[in-house]
Amino acid sequence: MAEFWSGFLLPLIIIVLKILAIVVPLLVGVAYMTYAERKIMGAMQLRQGPSIVGPFGLLQPFADGLKLFSKEHILPAGSNRVLFYMAPMLTFFLALVAWAVIPFDTGMVLADINVGILYLFAISSLGVYGIVVAGWASNSRYAFLGALRSAAQMVSYEVSMGLVIISVLLCVGSLNLTKIVEAQQTIWFAIPLLPMFVIFFISALAETNRSPFDLPEGESELVAGFMVEYSSMPFALFFLGEYANMILMSGMTSILFLGGWLPPLPFAPFTWIPGPIWFALKIALCLFVYVWVRATMPRYRYDQLMRLGWKVFLPFSLVWVVLTAGVLVTFGWLPK
Amino acid sequence: MIIQGIAFYVFAALLVASGVMVISARNPVHSVLYLVLAFFQAAGLCVLLGAEFIAMILVIVYVGAVAVLFLFVVMMLDINFRELRAGAMQYLPLGGLIGVILLAELAAVLGGWIITPAAQKIASAPAAAMGQATNTEQLGQLIYTHYVYLFQASGIVLLIAMIGAIVLTLRSREGVRKQNIGAQLARRREDVVAIRKVPTGEGV
Numbered sequence: 001m002a003e004f005w006s007g008f009l010l011p012l013i014i015i016v017l018k019i020l021a022i023v024v025p026l027l028v029g030v031a032y033m034t035y036a037e038r039k040i041m042g043a044m045q046l047r048q049g050p051s052i053v054g055p056f057g058l059l060q061p062f063a064d065g066l067k068l069f070s071k072e073h074i075l076p077a078g079s080n081r082v083l084f085y086m087a088p089m090l091t092f093f094l095a096l097v098a099w100a101v102i103p104f105d106t107g108m109v110l111a112d113i114n115v116g117i118l119y120l121f122a123i124s125s126l127g128v129y130g131i132v133v134a135g136w137a138s139n140s141r142y143a144f145l146g147a148l149r150s151a152a153q154m155v156s157y158e159v160s161m162g163l164v165i166i167s168v169l170l171c172v173g174s175l176n177l178t179k180i181v182e183a184q185q186t187i188w189f190a191i192p193l194l195p196m197f198v199i200f201f202i203s204a205l206a207e208t209n210r211s212p213f214d215l216p217e218g219e220s221e222l223v224a225g226f227m228v229e230y231s232s233m234p235f236a237l238f239f240l241g242e243y244a245n246m247i248l249m250s251g252m253t254s255i256l257f258l259g260g261w262l263p264p265l266p267f268a269p270f271t272w273i274p275g276p277i278w279f280a281l282k283i284a285l286c287l288f289v290y291v292w293v294r295a296t297m298p299r300y301r302y303d304q305l306m307r308l309g310w311k312v313f314l315p316f317s318l319v320w321v322v323l324t325a326g327v328l329v330t331f332g333w334l335p336k
Numbered sequence: 337m338i339i340q341g342i343a344f345y346v347f348a349a350l351l352v353a354s355g356v357m358v359i360s361a362r363n364p365v366h367s368v369l370y371l372v373l374a375f376f377q378a379a380g381l382c383v384l385l386g387a388e389f390i391a392m393i394l395v396i397v398y399v400g401a402v403a404v405l406f407l408f409v410v411m412m413l414d415i416n417f418r419e420l421r422a423g424a425m426q427y428l429p430l431g432g433l434i435g436v437i438l439l440a441e442l443a444a445v446l447g448g449w450i451i452t453p454a455a456q457k458i459a460s461a462p463a464a465a466m467g468q469a470t471n472t473e474q475l476g477q478l479i480y481t482h483y484v485y486l487f488q489a490s491g492i493v494l495l496i497a498m499i500g501a502i503v504l505t506l507r508s509r510e511g512v513r514k515q516n517i518g519a520q521l522a523r524r525r526e527d528v529v530a531i532r533k534v535p536t537g538e539g540v
Contacts, residue, residue: 133369148408
């Protein structure tokens with residue numbers, strides 16, 4: 001019995017507690033991300049944003065959540081019941097499960113696996129299933145069109161994202177996320193790989209279906225795209241999943257290019273601030289740019305989106321991978 | 337050890353079950369989704385074997401790209417699958433034969449290892465030489481260093497297959513207007529807009 005306790009039950013409880021320690025702040029972050037987005041966009045458009053519920057409107061996300069809870073949920077006629085409910089759950093599940101490999105500080109990671117970056121890439125490439133299944137299962141033209149657009153868009157931008165990741169991996173020599181961050185002790189990869197940083201950020205916008213690439217839910221033509229038939233909690237799950245994905249993509253950007261938990265300069269007073277706070281600050285910076293882009297840019301036309309992905313980003317990142325490899329070999333900078 | 341055993345049987349049972357569902361599901365979209373589930377179970381088995389790189393690549397390539405395209409096609413095409421399935425039983429002998437051949441080959445390999453244990457060492461000889469490197473590194477060494485010519489040759493085969501597919505499907509259709517971005521950008525205001533002073537009641 002004692003062996004069962006120390007060998008199995010105790011580690012299980014510790015893992016569950018660790019998962020809670022990641023998921024609960026993440027969900028609070030998602031809630032306040034919606035608040036921050038509305039406030040920032042309000043400021044950029046000379047409005048106030050939410051300001052009624054609580055001081056400075058700080059309780060607005062919870063009011064919204066309660067409202068969504070109390071709504072009626074509707075199953076469209078002719079829809080596929082199981083898949084219709086599975087799609088939002090899948091989206092939300094994938095947005096959470098990816099956080100298992102994100103390192104918050106040296107050794108502060110739930111699962112320190114050797115192929116961490118591939119795991120993240122795999123999970124983010126699965127996000128398309130939630131959307132396609134939702135579009136197909138709701139048995140609606142708008143939803144289906146949104147789903148098809150999203151599938152094509154996400155598959156296209158994954159290709160250039162993969163090449164960007166390869167060029168980072170060439171400089172690191174490992175697929176482990178902790179090693180990727182530690183390789184940036186001397187210089188953040190955002191500086192030597194600046195074009196890749198920009199491409200990665202734009203691809204991340206496309207991957208999370210954010211403006212200016214929010215064609216899958218383009219409200220001016222498709223009403224709300226793939227989630228047009230959803231209401232109440234299934235809709236809320238899509239919403240939470242989308243925002244959690246944005247935070248995840250910002251986390252990936254800061255791990256790959258902005259040095260993860262490392263302070264900007266390796267001496268005091270920067271080193272006094274603990275790593276997870278630096279990491280959170282970098283994520284917040286990326287999220288701010290997401291919102292900034294949304295408030296600034298008009299939506300891309302669909303053919304322009306495809307052209308940008310396949311004819312601009314893909315060749316450019318391919319050339320950059322070759323260039324990076326060439327420079328590393330020529331100057332003997334290849335990591336051991 | 338017990339948990340690994342349980343995990344193996346769960347993955348293996350789900351893999352076989354979802355494989356059966358792929359061919360027996362009535363709705364083709366469900367078939368593709370079961371196929372995705374099967375890929376996942378296979379990836380889980382790879383992780384149990386310690387081949388985490390293969391597992392992740394399986395998920396990225398097959399689930400993230402190939403199965404998405406399958407799903408795309410199956411959703412878009414309006415095929416009557418009941419008609420297609422009507423004659424499916426006539427392929428059973430051929431399919432069964434292929435299955436039996438694959439099973440026999442696997443049995444031959446595994447049987448060979450059991451009869452002469454020395455043979456097993458030959459199979460994993462290149463990997464063993466690298467000691468404790470991670471399996472990403474080992475695969476990199478094997479594919480890009482030891483077997484680089486074979487790797488290049490398989491790449492060329494794939495490239496030719498891709499070109500073949502494009503040649504087979506590419507046709508230039510008459511009367512299709514395409515956007516010419518160069519021409520659009522080269523337009524100047526002088527060429528397309530003229531300002532005329534039109535006297536009242538006379539027209540241009």
